[in-house]
Amino acid sequence: MANVFEFVAEARSAAGSSAAKVVRRQGKVPAVIYGGSEAPEMLTLDHNELLKHLAHEAVYSHVLDINVAGRAEKAVLKHIQRHPSKPVILHVDFMRVTKGHALKVRVPFHFVNEEVSVGVKKGGIVMHSMSDVEVSCIPSKLPEFIEIDMANIDLGSALHLSDLVLPEGVEIPELQLGHEHDQSVVQIIMPRAAESSDDAEEATEE
Template structure:
């Protein structure tokens, strides 16, 4: 994890919806940081700076530096509330990270070799069921993304969670709950019209 993301925040004392509206009118974003042995702390961050940071895909799967009143806390992004119609962040939640305990984070999936895969060369169409996956690992082992190699995927084949190649020390909590939780990730379906022609032949 070469990237280091630092969020500069200030503490805030006023709470409630009216106080949050005042913060937003000032071009800032209300936030909270919680978890660990310390009590939750209410924060405010600069909206424009926050948007710049959130433009990086890697920020969602990294341990972040939250600089508050001169001291730095380690945390991960836990929830972002966005405006339904505007490019505006309404609220953001950070969860403190303990370097000695595992964290659960949603990590993006990067699909490679789709255009040159066996199935696509035969005319098949790629269909993604997931864009990211929740992983559990120590903070130091947190991957920026999980790569899904499509090169050898044929027509009619579906890759599931159990097919993902994970870095050392990384696991998928969903798979610990049984085979019924081995959800599909991506598949290559038959070329359009092929199913209809097969039925006609039958």
């Protein structure tokens, strides 16, 4: 993983919704870091700097450096609370990373060769059912994304979670819950307009 993301944070002592509102009025974002053998710690982050980091897709699937008063901790993003109608971050949760211990993180899909896939050449369109998936692995094996090659996907075919080619040491926990959790990730279907045209032609022939 080439990208390195450092979040400079400040420790805070006041808790509760009122204290969080004060933090936000100062142009900062209340946050918390938890997990590992240490107690949860409340933090504040600069809102503008946070937005710059979050503009990078890779930040959501990377081990991050959380710097608090010169003390660095490794963590991953676990939850972001956003304002429902404004480009404002309300709260951030970080989870500490322990070397050698497996962690669960959502990793985005990167779909390649969609335009040249077998099904698209036959007039089909690509329909995505999922844009990311939760994986389990040790921190050093965490992938930035999972690539899905669409070149050989035919019209009417679909790729499921069990069809994905995962990096070594990476698993999808949901697949361990049973076959019914093997969700469809992407498929190539015939456009509705084309289906309606075919139906009309069949009716005319009859």
